Amino acid sequence: MTDTPRKPLILELDDEADPSLAPPVPDPEPQGQAMQLAARATQPRSALTRLALWAFSAFFSFALSVAAWDFVTNLLARNALLGWVAFVLLAAAVLAAVLLALREWSAYARLMRLDTLRQQSELARASADLKHARRLTSALTAIYANRPDTAWGQSRFKDRAADVLDADALLNLAETELLAPLDALARGEIERSARQVATVTALVPLALADVATALFSNLRMIRRIAEIYGGRSGALGSWGLLRRVFSHLVATGALALTDDLIGSVAGGGVLSKLSRRFGEGVVNGALTARVGLAAMDLCRPLPFSALDRPSTSGTISRALAGLIGRGADQA
Numbered sequence: 001m002t003d004t005p006r007k008p009l010i011l012e013l014d015d016e017a018d019p020s021l022a023p024p025v026p027d028p029e030p031q032g033q034a035m036q037l038a039a040r041a042t043q044p045r046s047a048l049t050r051l052a053l054w055a056f057s058a059f060f061s062f063a064l065s066v067a068a069w070d071f072v073t074n075l076l077a078r079n080a081l082l083g084w085v086a087f088v089l090l091a092a093a094v095l096a097a098v099l100l101a102l103r104e105w106s107a108y109a110r111l112m113r114l115d116t117l118r119q120q121s122e123l124a125r126a127s128a129d130l131k132h133a134r135r136l137t138s139a140l141t142a143i144y145a146n147r148p149d150t151a152w153g154q155s156r157f158k159d160r161a162a163d164v165l166d167a168d169a170l171l172n173l174a175e176t177e178l179l180a181p182l183d184a185l186a187r188g189e190i191e192r193s194a195r196q197v198a199t200v201t202a203l204v205p206l207a208l209a210d211v212a213t214a215l216f217s218n219l220r221m222i223r224r225i226a227e228i229y230g231g232r233s234g235a236l237g238s239w240g241l242l243r244r245v246f247s248h249l250v251a252t253g254a255l256a257l258t259d260d261l262i263g264s265v266a267g268g269g270v271l272s273k274l275s276r277r278f279g280e281g282v283v284n285g286a287l288t289a290r291v292g293l294a295a296m297d298l299c300r301p302l303p304f305s306a307l308d309r310p311s312t313s314g315t316i317s318r319a320l321a322g323l324i325g326r327g328a329d330q331a
Helices: 033-041 046-077 080-127 130-143 146-163 169-203 209-226 235-252 259-266 276-299 312-330
Strands: none
Touching: 080 130, 080 146, 080 169, 080 276, 080 312, 130 146, 130 169, 146 169, 169 209, 169 276, 209 235, 209 276, 235 276, 276 312
């Protein structure tokens, strides 16, 4: 039996295809992956997860307390001097834990006071209650009594508040005179954080570095915004506020990338001419600006009425104007 020689299979086509004429593979549009991952990290946990975390933390704290007490009592039985040293250190640790808990509770109470003022102001506007509005403005001036950046506005408000006989007008006067300089400080903090997130995303190629930067920058930005408006939130309060902001944005779809966001950032087709890394940084910075504006709404003691709410496009344009200009020149 002889083997037949194998021949290559040749397919003849009528028209020869030119590979150079094939369309280029389009790059996917930047979607702000760092901010999306940061939002997932701060989403509220389920009830079962919260129960499990509480149970594990309670058991760990109880076991640690019992072990510390046994250590001190056993050391007292063996050596009185060393035992008293351990007892003093344990008492100092407990005192520090209590002081930290009180500070966190005080920070949480300050944030809740701002929430209460905002809710009560909406009720005062709806009911046109002048007495209610005067109580609210008195509480607002008490919050900012020792703030030098609102001293001029407080003096103007006190000079004109007695002549105002309408609840809406009184609240508008308080918003204009007391909150306008604080709004400027909050906008500056938002622009600074958006610029930082965009720069790190565009220039640092390390994996997850942009996610860590976005999470840290947003947490610091929200904490600073709360301090500007009188909240001075602690560590746990800042993290809880960050989760509230992200939950609000995710629920309303404000973290989704839309055409108006790209247009406001890049102005037409500029973003498509830049590198993908730079485009991702611009989008992450834009989403950071949205987070900051949502934090303003949550931390502000009065909702926007007399003053215009800062627009996303305007905030992004001011924050990223230099980055976009340099990227466009390089393109």
